Amino acid sequence: MVDEKTGNWLSQLKSSGYKLTGPRYCVVDILAHSERALTAAEIFNIAHRQYPTLGLVSVYRTLEKLEALSLIQRVHREENCHAYISAPTGHEHLLVCRSCGRVSFFEGDDLKNLVDRVELKSGYLVQEHWLQLIGLCGECRQGGVEAFSR
Amino acid sequence: MVDEKTGNWLSQLKSSGYKLTGPRYCVVDILAHSERALTAAEIFNIAHRQYPTLGLVSVYRTLEKLEALSLIQRVHREENCHAYISAPTGHEHLLVCRSCGRVSFFEGDDLKNLVDRVELKSGYLVQEHWLQLIGLCGECRQGGVEAFSR
DNA sequence: GTGATTGCAAAGCGTTTGCACCGTA
DNA sequence: TACGGTGCAAACGCTTTGCAATCAC
Numbered sequence: 001m002v003d004e005k006t007g008n009w010l011s012q013l014k015s016s017g018y019k020l021t022g023p024r025y026c027v028v029d030i031l032a033h034s035e036r037a038l039t040a041a042e043i044f045n046i047a048h049r050q051y052p053t054l055g056l057v058s059v060y061r062t063l064e065k066l067e068a069l070s071l072i073q074r075v076h077r078e079e080n081c082h083a084y085i086s087a088p089t090g091h092e093h094l095l096v097c098r099s100c101g102r103v104s105f106f107e108g109d110d111l112k113n114l115v116d117r118v119e120l121k122s123g124y125l126v127q128e129h130w131l132q133l134i135g136l137c138g139e140c141r142q143g144g145v146e147a148f149s150r
Numbered sequence: 151m152v153d154e155k156t157g158n159w160l161s162q163l164k165s166s167g168y169k170l171t172g173p174r175y176c177v178v179d180i181l182a183h184s185e186r187a188l189t190a191a192e193i194f195n196i197a198h199r200q201y202p203t204l205g206l207v208s209v210y211r212t213l214e215k216l217e218a219l220s221l222i223q224r225v226h227r228e229e230n231c232h233a234y235i236s237a238p239t240g241h242e243h244l245l246v247c248r249s250c251g252r253v254s255f256f257e258g259d260d261l262k263n264l265v266d267r268v269e270l271k272s273g274y275l276v277q278e279h280w281l282q283l284i285g286l287c288g289e290c291r292q293g294g295v296e297a298f299s300r
Numbered sequence: 301g302t303g304a305t306t307g308c309a310a311a312g313c314g315t316t317t318g319c320a321c322c323g324t325a
Numbered sequence: 326t327a328c329g330g331t332g333c334a335a336a337c338g339c340t341t342t343g344c345a346a347t348c349a350c
């Protein structure tokens with residue numbers, strides 16, 4: 001019983017020449033459905049419950065492949081950049097909740113003017129932009145929820 | 151013979167209760183004048199030449215203090231976030247050259263509309279934004295300069 | 301059957317900590 | 326003189342690598 005997103009990721013792995021295995025399935029499924037950015041250790045902790053023989057190493061190796069296929073992307077926070085979230089399908093940017101760690105996406109295409117202006121002024125050729133908003137999600141705003149604990 | 155920016159940073163360290171020492175001076179001076187974001191190891195390598203007894207540990211400890219005083223800030227690149235650059239004075243964002251690693255700053259205050267729209271749509275309260283442009287600086291555009299080597 | 305994938309253990313690497321000595325104020 | 330700063334060495338935590346056993350295809 002594989003859901004759509006997990007199934008899609010698995011087929012992409014398969015058609016890239018990788019085999020479909022238990023550990024791989026487990027990690028893919030967790031990442032495909034997480035609302036929060038997860039570190040390798042966090043993924044391991046969750047996956048370990050459903051797949052007790054899983055090794056942390058397999059988590060790293062699967063992350064590597066998923067990142068290469070652009071199915072996941074790194075989330076940068078003030079202090080580190082070792083957490084991953086399912087990559088957006090189109091051209092979207094991250095919106096990260098500082099309290100619970102939840103990640104959402106938003107469209108953000110009107111940077112064009114800004115980019116044009118910066119190019120003119122700086123002489124740079126801008127190839128890529130990275131925009132990330134940080135704040136509190138709807139739930140955490142209301143709830144006065146305690147900071148997400150690591 | 152201490153130049154203005156270095157001198158300013160040193161006074162800020164001093165007035166925060168820290169002592170002014172050789173190793174500290176050395177690291178401060180390098181960071182205050184680097185056009186590129188530098189990692190602890192890179193700073194150590196440079197500083198070591200002018201101050202042979204310097205230990206890598208002192209670099210880390212100085213970075214810590216400079217970051218706490220907001221005199222430097224981390225620069226995030228695709229793969230890591232362990233390099234530091236002199237922090238901008240006002241509200242500015244980073245423009246990083248992918249080829250030579252040079253960092254420039256630009257003003258970027260017209261995100262207000264975008265932020266308002268995202269808040270409305272997502273229900274988040276946006277507290278902070280992070281914008282970074284990545285591309286090629288004027289020199290690297292023309293020169294076909296080889297990628298900056300690590 | 302074959303070659304990729306696995307988990308383990310060990311290695312590797314960057315960063316932090318404990319400590320005795322040293323230098324600034 | 327007092328106490329923060331120093332470098333060294335060791336500890337630490339996260340990630341990668343070497344390897345023999347295992348498993349998908």
